[in-house]
Amino acid sequence: MTDETLPTPNIYDSQVPNFQIAWDSTSLGWFKTCPRLYYYNMIEHWTPKRMALPLKFGILFHKSFEVYEDHKASGLDHNGALLETVKWALDITWDRETNQPWTPDDPRRGRISLVRSIVWYWDFFQDDPAETVILHDGKPATELSFRMEFPYNTPSGDPILMCGHIDRLVNFADQIWVMDHKTTVRSLSSQWFDGYTPDNQMSLYSLASQVVFDTETAGTIVNGIQLAQEFIRIQRGFAPRPKPVLEEWIEASRWWLDQAQRCAEREHWPMNDKACHLYGGCQYRHICSQSPSVRKSDLKADFTQESKWNPLIPRD
């Protein structure tokens, strides 16, 4: 929860104003995909007028894990924690302006699906073999925000910060793992899990868990939840990150940061026109397809600049 009276943390360098100095896997991923995409998202702060449904559902489902774990840690049994979590889900998906339930076009990512996913998941995993780590303060290790110094200096001389939010630290078979929840409508095949190695986010989380949380982690477990109209399916897979792989990721990330700095210094953010059709198509594809002189008006028509992605702000 952010306090609106506090100033928003600055994430850009004082000497090179458009060079980001606090990164996360999302912003780094944007830059790696396409500098132009990154520019629109992170420098000009365009966001779609309507939050994409997969993102909204994912945020709600992630939050439900925290709600359940908090209630369990406070002393409620499984049924009590589950009831409270369902009550939370019903409450958060009620539109108070219209006095109607939230009913998106895709029923796989709607209110009923959210509640069903919560109930099915925790009924299945009420005795989860991957136990949530309890931190020294007695709180469950869920939704852990982190910041760590990265071996790349800003033009002002300070180290870059890498930030993020780890969904959960778990103890599985006497090893500590990062667990990351992923909801999808795709089937949880080997190919789906292959998509997480290599992967920017999993590599960062593996690194962060070892550096920030002072605990030797074995890697990351991807907690896959497939959403269907009448059911969910759960499958977990490992995203191992041996030390040489993490070292390689660090080196590669330094190169990407160097590229980002060059783009910022030159104020030039080229399109990667091989990425336009990836991931179902870039949201700016119709913008970049236009002549540069008309892009601004199209951006204003379809996007808003009301919110800014800031890796330093903990996720609400």
Add this chain to the structure above:
Amino acid sequence: MAKIASHPSNTTVKMLFFGDSGSGKTGALVSLLKAGYKLFVLDFDNGLDSLIQYARAEAPDKLNNIEYETLTNRQKIAGGVAVPDGAPKAFSKGMELLTRWKYKTPEGETIDLGITGDLDPSDTVVVIDSLTFMSNAALDYVLYLQGRAGKQPQIQDWGEAMRMIEGALKILYSNEFKPNLIITSHVSYIGEEGGMLRGYPSTLGQKLPPKVGRYFNAALMARVKGTGGSAKRIIRTKSEGVVELKNPVSLKVPVELPLETGLAEYFKFAKGGK
């Protein structure tokens, strides 16, 4: 540009050692002990009796050169079916030891022999006995994570466990893993329906066994030749029948070696000895 003389194959043996149950794979390791190698054994089969017996008889002064860890999962009977009793840790413990050979003795002392991949190839052999049971341990581990311990694996479970096994083989095969390596394996006979059966290392599924051989520079086979009183245990270095073997020093090594001394002889030839 590297020189052939310094190619890792001159210093490191990475061997797949096949054989049916009872063919003498584990006992054959004693020849390496006698030749002065230290053995670091991951015992997934819980079957080191033959090695220990031969070692006591033939190299009693070298018993301390065997480091081993028996890695089995506790089982219990539930509903007439054997299911893991608690978290199955055999596979994860094995992977930890392949990363760093560190453990606690029964007396509570911590022994740390360092990064396993940095052990000296001139005098060390890491042994995984066997790929078959290591693979089963990986599947148990995956099933437990999914909350389906003891249940019939689903196709995704097989896939995940196979990825883990193949990932381990890739690491062990890399030049970064410096000590010699022997992985023993039983034989699985796999073939197309109506087609010829071929013998492959016994591991998970049907797609992984044919791929295993590529992660080794040598594949030898322990078997019994002949029957009855004239039966002889040998190590075969050249393909015979439906099991494909691999021998990069075929010009030097006989087609058959005696089981009692064969591994040590092979190592000597493979490392440039005469």
